[in-house]
Amino acid sequence: MRAVEAIEPGGPEVLEIRELPDPVAGPGExxxxxxxTAVNRADVLQRMGFYPPPRGASAIIGLECSGTVAALGEGVTGWQVGDEVCALLAGGGYASYVVVPAGQLMPIPSGVGLVEAAALPEVACTVWSNVFMLAGLEAGERFLVHGGAGGIGTFAIQIASALGAEVYATAGSPEKLALCAQLGADVTINYRDEDFVAVLKERRGADVILDNMGAKYLSRNVDALATEGRLVIIGMQGGVKGELDIARLLGKRGSVHATSLRSRPTEDKALICADVVENVWPLVADGQVVPIIHAVLPLEQAAEAHRLIDSGEHTGKILLTL
Structure with missing residues (x-):
């Protein structure tokens, strides 16, 4: 099979196409x-040597994909060779073939194309598991998502809006703010010259915050929380060590959760995927939530896709086709 490998830690130029043996499905796979497949921020970190795959996972980059079932491992039921599917992966997406635990395989939502479906698994599972399963966002609550024009952000805005939340989104340009508003954000905040804390405090704070910045925003996110607010941290773009004022958090009866989807046990991922199929795919099928795709490139241009991610100029997802 063809696969993209990072020959050493570094910039996009370290990504090369290699010929590797085809993987074989084991029991339950x-x-x-x-x-x-789709390009995620985690892929960039893995390319740079900062985010190795979990034990036992493929060392090939790629956390999601779409395609067809080629073979079933022992004990797998409910799928047939030739089925069109998409999948949440712990690794291996930048390749012609990938082995997937059966529980992480999902049908493609009605109305979504085979290639387009590669933009869905990682963002859908990340947003649903963190914002709804963990933080329990409910209709009428105030939801703040940072990086609203990115892959996670564009999906989070749509699903939170579709389910009745009041949505706030940060972004860094007029064009990206306009996209957030188009997707359903009630209030958009330019983080370059506006203070999201002040905006949320005027409205009694955010009930749920989804944060990809980590340390840089930790203190301000706590300030922006409402009473009994929930902060969910899923990224470290702004650093790994921050100061947490426990007194402020106690005063709000707030909570801080730091979570990672990739390293969860396969059983946990299977439950998340099943919940996504039940609760999110109907919203995609009826057009309330759509995948936002910035560019579709061939696998051979994986380095260029990573340069786009590094630039921060993209909106939504970048896909690689095989």
Missing amino acids: VLMRVAA
């Missing part, structure tokens, strides 16, 4: 022929 499915072999997929990959049609498309």
Whole structure:
């Protein structure tokens, strides 16, 4: 099979196409022929040597894909060779074939194309598991998402809006703010010259905050929380060590959760995928939530896709096709 490998830690130029042996599905696994995969911020960190795959996972980059079932491992039921599917991965997406635990395989939502579906698994599972399963966002609550024009942000805005939350989104340019508003954000905040804390305090604070910045925003996020607010940290773009004022958090009866989807046990991921199929796919099927795709490039241009991610100029997802 063709696969993209990082020959050493570094910039996009370290990504090369290699010929590797085809993987084989073991018990409880499915072999997929990959049609498309998506580029995530975690892929960039892995390329740089900062985010190694979990033990036992493929060392090939790629956390999601779409394609067709090529073979079934022992004990797998409910799928047939030739089924069009998408999948949440712990690694291996930048390749012609990938092995997936059967519980992390999902049908493609009605109305979504095979290639387009590669933009869904990681963002859908990340947003649903953190914002709804963990933080319990409810209709009428105030929800703040940082980086609203990115892959996670564009999906989070749509699903929170569709389920009745009041949505606030930060972004760094007029064009990205306009996209956030188009997708359903009630209030957009330019983080370059506006203070999201002041905006939220005027409205009694955010009930749920989804944060990809980590240390840089920790103190301000706590300030922006409402009473009994929930802060969920899923990234470290702004650093790994921050100061947490426990007194302020206690005063709000607030909570801070730091979570990672990739390292969870396969059983946990299977439950999340099942919940996504039940609760999120109907919203995608009826057009309330759509994948936002910035560019579709061939696998051979994986380095260029990473340069786009590094630049921060993209909106939504970048896909690689095979």
